[in-house]
Amino acid sequence: MKKLYIILLACMVLSCSKEMEVNEPEFEVTTEKLNYKVGEAINFNFTGRVENITFYSGLPGADYTFKDRTELEGGTPQISLNTQYGGGGTQINSLKLMVTTELTALTKEAVIAADWTDITSRATITTNTTVVPSGTMNLSDIAKSGKPLYFALKFVGAQDPTKAAGNWIIPAFNASTLLTDGTILPIANLQNAGWLAFSIKNDANSWTARGNPIADLVVIGGGPNAPESEDWFITKPLFFTKVAPDKGLAIQYISSNTLSSYKFAGYTQPGKYKVAFVASNANADGQKSIVRQIEITVTP
Known part of the structure; x- marks a missing residue:
């Protein structure tokens, strides 16, 4: 009787083990053609049997090739801005454009101690x-992989009996990475750069951001014989090479209806796009996946 119980128990264990096995996905994708016009709907037809399907369109941010990428290679970090000077001032050299990768803290003391590079001559x-x-x-010679770069507007107003420090207005700012394929990856702009003001000399003056959302940045330097002033406006840390991994769109999952096709009409620019579908089956014990890829050509 004891032996029979052991045999039955062993069979139950083996049976349960078999039931928990993950089935190999069976999945294929086809399209009616491989060439489409901009904006034309593409119908991806499915055959097989699978629980989950994730769609990668091949567009920026949804490219299966970059699903594990967290660091860019070969991109060019770059910054641009617009400047305006006024208020009757004549100290036209009072604005400096500064960058550093060595700012240890966002404090007045750290700003003073940091090793800054003056890039004013590049603008x-x-x-x-x-x-x-x-x-x-171009900041390729300054930006460092894996390290944040800080950009700063530095105002230095001299005390002069005849020359006013004047006012500086910055109505536009952009930081981006130029990728090797010509794509521009936005990093920060005037509205979201996280500006922080630091008054080093003469607290009567300071940089401010005007508007909500921000319309421009401004510093009022004062008139002739105004006290000497030094004021900084510094961005949040800018990462020109760090990126979030590209993500796919879950179009079918265990609790959803089984799809026989998927329609997509999101290609607004001509080019070649490598579309990927990741099909998977999963349970508490594991997951099995297969990838099916199709290259689509989109013409004007």
Whole structure:
């Protein structure tokens, strides 16, 4: 009797073990053709049997090739801004553009102690009330992989009996990474750069952000013989090479209806797109997946 009980128990264990096995996914994808026009709907037809399907369109942010990428390679970090000078001032060299990768804390003491690089000469800076674009400043020689870069607007007003420090206005700012394929990856702009003001000399002056959302950045330097002033406006840490992994769209999951096809019409630009579908079966003990890819050509 004892032997029979052991045999029955063993059979039950083996039976349960077999029931928990994950089935191999059976899944294929086909399309009616491989060439489509911009905006044309593409119907991806499915055959087989699978529990979960994730769709990668091949568009930026949804490219299966980059599903595990967290660091860019070969991109060019760059910054641009617009400047405007006014208020009757004549100290037109009072604005400096500064960058560093060595800021240890967002404090006045850390700002003073940091090793900053002056990149003002890389930009076109206005000399009057005309709003002037700086041009694109390449920071490849300064930005470091895995380290944050901080950009700062530094105002230095001299005490001069005849020359006013004047006012600086920054109506536009952009930080981005130029990828090797010509794509521009936004990093920060005027509204979301996280500006923090630090007054080093003369607390009567300071940088401020005007508007909600931010319309421009401004510092009022004062008139002739105003006290010497030094004021900084510093961005949040900017990561030019760090990126979030590309993500797919879950179009079918265990509790949803089984799909026989999926329609997509999201290609708004000509090009070649490598579409990927990840099909998987899973349970508490594991998961099994297969990937099916199709290259789609989109023309004007």
